[in-house]
Amino acid sequence: MREIVVISGKGGTGKTSVCAALAHLASVGARKTGRGAVICDLDVDAPDLHLLLSPVPRRREAFISGNEAVIDPERCTRCGTCAGLCRFGAVRHEDDAFAIDPLRCEGCGVCVRLCPAGAIAFPERECGEWYISDTRFGPMAHALLNPGQENSGRLVSLLKQQARELARETAAETILCDGSPGVGCPVISSLSGATLAVAVVEPTPSGVHDFGRVAALCDHFRIPVTLIINKADLNPAETARIRALAAERGRTVAAELPFSPDVMRAMIAGKALTETESPLAGLLAGAWNIIDELAARAATPAAPNL
Known part of the structure; x- marks a missing residue:
């Protein structure tokens, strides 16, 4: 079983749009192999993957954490x-x-x-709700933390546990997670046990800086990182800088996506980009092939030195 976590050093990089596209591509591959993917939205403070996937809950539970x-x-x-x-x-x-x-x-x-x-x-404090739902791309674990509540890291851990149980029940070979932005507690919980991190990066000085922080976090936990550079054509100099940093650290750039109004059109339609005729769909399909291969390689135990 592979756990792929889509992350970003800052909010607004296009992480959820990328994750929805990868979930669609994973479901298409599942029709050929018979081994699908479980989707997990770990951005419990401000989840939005459900806006594109339209999940239908089949289980709803209160999240109890701490006392009041x-x-x-x-x-x-x-x-x-x-x-x-x-x-x-x-x-x-x-x-x-x-x-x-x-x-x-x-x-x-x-x-x-x-x-x-x-x-x-x-009494115990009810901090939010978590759900197990069905989507057109497969089963999904997701949650919503109540405003002002803490313990988001604990809720993320609970969701990952539920996603792993779903994967075992459905014989899924992949868990695809939409992580939180930044490097805080929910991100650390999101990366726990991950096979591969996919960092969505914007070519701006702040984007490069924040990617450096989240990449260092992945290095600390020995989790390999691959990159998708979003809106790569808006700042060629910073894109080249990111590409150079990736090469220096031995990280693969899975795709460079140009800025496109197609992203907003897909959001309004409630679709993943790969469900549309956008040229970005082909670039994301190529990225998924690289990500899938890297995840399979990372999940394979290394042969012992004799």
């Missing part, structure tokens, strides 16, 4: 101990009553343990 303090007004003696103890300013004092602001509460439990009246409950 809640004051019982009938048992509260208005002593103000909780307000004095809370380092996060989560205790509100209004109309001679105390209450917890759920957006500020960090779930540390100090107020719960030290309330003299025992008036503060500590």
